Every structure is written in C-alpha cells, then in structure tokens.
Amino acid sequence: xxxxxxxxxxxxxxxxxxxxxxxxxxxxxxxxxxxxxxxxxxxxxxxxxxxxxxxxxxxxxxxxxxxxxxxxxxxxxxxxxxxxxxxxxxxxxxxxxxxxxxxxxxxxxxxxxxxxxxxxxxxxxxxxxxxxxxxxxxxxxxxx
Amino acid sequence: xxxxxxxxxxxxxxxxxxxxxxxxxxxxxxxxxxxxxxxxxxxxxxxxxxxxxxxxxxxxxxxxxxxxxxxxxxxxxxxxxxxxxxxxxxxxxxxxxxxxxxxxxxxxxxxxxxxxxxxxxxxxxxxxxxxxxxxxxxxxxxxx
DNA sequence: CCATTTTCTTGACTCGTTCCAGAAAGCGCG
DNA sequence: CGCGCTTTCTGGAACGAGTCAAGAAAATGG
Numbered sequence: 001x002x003x004x005x006x007x008x009x010x011x012x013x014x015x016x017x018x019x020x021x022x023x024x025x026x027x028x029x030x031x032x033x034x035x036x037x038x039x040x041x042x043x044x045x046x047x048x049x050x051x052x053x054x055x056x057x058x059x060x061x062x063x064x065x066x067x068x069x070x071x072x073x074x075x076x077x078x079x080x081x082x083x084x085x086x087x088x089x090x091x092x093x094x095x096x097x098x099x100x101x102x103x104x105x106x107x108x109x110x111x112x113x114x115x116x117x118x119x120x121x122x123x124x125x126x127x128x129x130x131x132x133x134x135x136x137x138x139x140x141x142x143x144x
Numbered sequence: 145x146x147x148x149x150x151x152x153x154x155x156x157x158x159x160x161x162x163x164x165x166x167x168x169x170x171x172x173x174x175x176x177x178x179x180x181x182x183x184x185x186x187x188x189x190x191x192x193x194x195x196x197x198x199x200x201x202x203x204x205x206x207x208x209x210x211x212x213x214x215x216x217x218x219x220x221x222x223x224x225x226x227x228x229x230x231x232x233x234x235x236x237x238x239x240x241x242x243x244x245x246x247x248x249x250x251x252x253x254x255x256x257x258x259x260x261x262x263x264x265x266x267x268x269x270x271x272x273x274x275x276x277x278x279x280x281x282x283x284x285x286x287x288x
Numbered sequence: 289c290c291a292t293t294t295t296c297t298t299g300a301c302t303c304g305t306t307c308c309a310g311a312a313a314g315c316g317c318g
Numbered sequence: 319c320g321c322g323c324t325t326t327c328t329g330g331a332a333c334g335a336g337t338c339a340a341g342a343a344a345a346t347g348g
Contacts, residue, residue: 017345019295037335052297057336059295073219075271078335092265101263119245121236123276127219132267161314163326181304196328201305203326222304 005030014066021051025059029069030083034091034100037079074100074129090128096137103130149174158210165195169203173213174227178235178244181223218244218273234272240281247274 007026008018016022021044028043029035035043041056060081063069070085074093080100090103132138151170152162160166165188172187173179179187185200204225207213214229218237224244234247276282 017294019345021296050297054298054337055296062295071219073217075215075217075223079219092262092267094265101265103262118236118247118274118276120279120282121238121245121274121276122282123236123274125275127273127275129271129273130262130265130267131269131271132262132265135264138264138266161325163314165327194328198306198329199327206326 010068014068016062016066019059020048021055022059022063024048024051025056026063026068026083029060029063029081033082033084033102034072034080036077037081040081072100072127090130092130092132092134094134094137095131096133096140099134099137101134103128154212158212160206160210163203164192165199166203166207168192168195169200170207170212170227173204173207173225177226177228177246178216178224180221181225184225216244234274236274236276236278238278238281239275240277240284243278243281245278247272 007023007030010026011018011022024044024047025040027047028040032039032043037053037056037060040060041051041053044051044056060069060071060079064071064081067085069081069083071079071081072091073079074091077093077098082102084102092101092103093099151167151174154170155162155166168188168191169184171191172184176183176187181197181200181204184204185195185197188195188200204213204215204223208215208225211229213225213227215223215225216235217223218235221237221242226246228246236245236247237243
C-alpha cells in the first residue's frame, strides 16, 4: 500500500545516512507496531545478529527526531514505537495486559486541539490515550 | 474551598490507615501540584525529616490506588502526582522546559470518550495531553 | 579510492523505582 | 487503657531502561 517500504529511500528523503542498523530498525518498527525497545532489538538481530543495543537506541532517537517513527509511552510503560506518523491517530491501552491498539479519533481532524484555557501555552499537538480493557481481559474476571 | 483538607479524614474515608507519612504525602501533593516523587520526598521531609523514600513511594501508590491522588507521566518525564481527581481535566506540557498546567477540556464532559473504533476495548477513561511551549519558552528563541 | 564526518561497538554508569527482611506503628477488641 | 494482629515503615540492596564516552568502523562527496 505505501510506496514507503523502501526504507533506504525514506532515510535519504529525511536527510539521514543509510546504514544497515537504521534500515533494520525501520523495518522492525513497521512490522511490529507498538513494540518496545527490547522487542525491536530482538527483531533487528534476526537480520543483523551483531547490532548493539546502543545502535538501536540511537537509530530510534534519530528516526523519531526525523519524524519517520513515533514514540509513545503510556503511563507505567516503557517506550514504544510505531510507524504511523502524521495521521493524527490515537491509542487505546488495556489496563490489565498493556495491549495497545490504534484509534482514529471520532472527530476526523485534530481532536480537542482547542483547549478551553491553554494558560498561554502554544499548543501544537493533542495526544489522546484511552484507558480500558482489551476484549480478552474484559471477558476474564478482573483479577486486579 | 474543599472541606477535604482534613487529610486524616480523607484517608479514613478511603478505608486507609492514618499514618504520619501518608498525611504528609497527601499534604505535599495538595500543595505542590504536578510535583515528581523526589520533590514530594523533599516536601514531606520538611515535616518528617526521617521518612524513608520507600514510605513515600508506598504512600503514593496507596493513595493513587485509593483515588485520592492522580498519577501522570507524560512521555519522557518521571512520575508526577496531583490532587485534583475525578474532575476530568487534562494537561498541557511544555516540550522545552517540561512545565505542566491544568486544562479543562473544551467539551465540558468526558472528551473524545467515544472513539470511532474502539477495537472491542471497554474504555473507561480518556487522557489528553496537549504538547506545546509554555509562555516563557514560547518567547525565548527555540534552543532545541 | 580517499578524506571527512557520522555512526556503531563495547562497556561502564546513572537514576527512578522496586524488592526484601526486620522493626515500628495503627487499629479493633476486651 | 493495654494486647495482639496486621499493615506500614526503615534501611539497604538490587533492578532495568536508558545514557555517556572513547575508539573503531562505515557512509557520503569528491
């Protein structure tokens, strides 16, 4: 669907050097949405067994700064990454098992971006996290 | 304004034992909105110089679980606590200096609570974080 | 193919938070 | 008012995600 699976091209387009670790990280984030850093390290090492964790951390930072990847971190979770960027979507997080799913906000455009009183802040983004229970955990008797 | 500054009463009402550390922590959170754990430890030790950090961590967890205090943790920040609970307000966070301010959502009631497609999740809360720059940082030339 | 600049490897280290065992304090009851 | 049970607190070790730093390796432009 996206012509964007040409990762080297994506990197170049963002003005970044094309390195094997970066390509692999970009690929891992694309194929494992909402994965944490450790999972990404694992996925990357399937291709490049010798990458250091530092290379992955660096790549994730660089990619995030370049806007090729988005970092999310719900309260109580470690950092997670996803490849859907610039499309103003949000997340539902399961309180019980931590599962994360994408949600397109009911309001088609930027949701709630107009705070009633912004205290003088210049707001450029509204991040919404819905908390609840995923289908499986909703069925299972609450154990917490 | 709130008859709720009787902290021991608040604790008892929540079915919790009244201990000096808990009362002090509750007081610290009330007087230092959005403070992180370290600041709270400092504030608590102004009254009780000998409290262990663990007592503060335990109290914060207990108070959070009891709903007397709310924990927030914007991406990239450590845990912070506030005493406004159950009133459905949100936060603006400064990307530059990390300052946090309260915001009442434009929609008077639960904002965006109806996700367009909730993937089968049972949603009970929508948490909104607005990102931008606080008044001071908006004036200062962007240095990041 | 070379030089320059950026990125990666390795390994130590920081910092917020949690775990643990024993001592202390709160609460219900007589 | 004091006893005993249970919860909480103290002190200190431990943990884990993430960062820092120095030198080796690889990308890009010529």
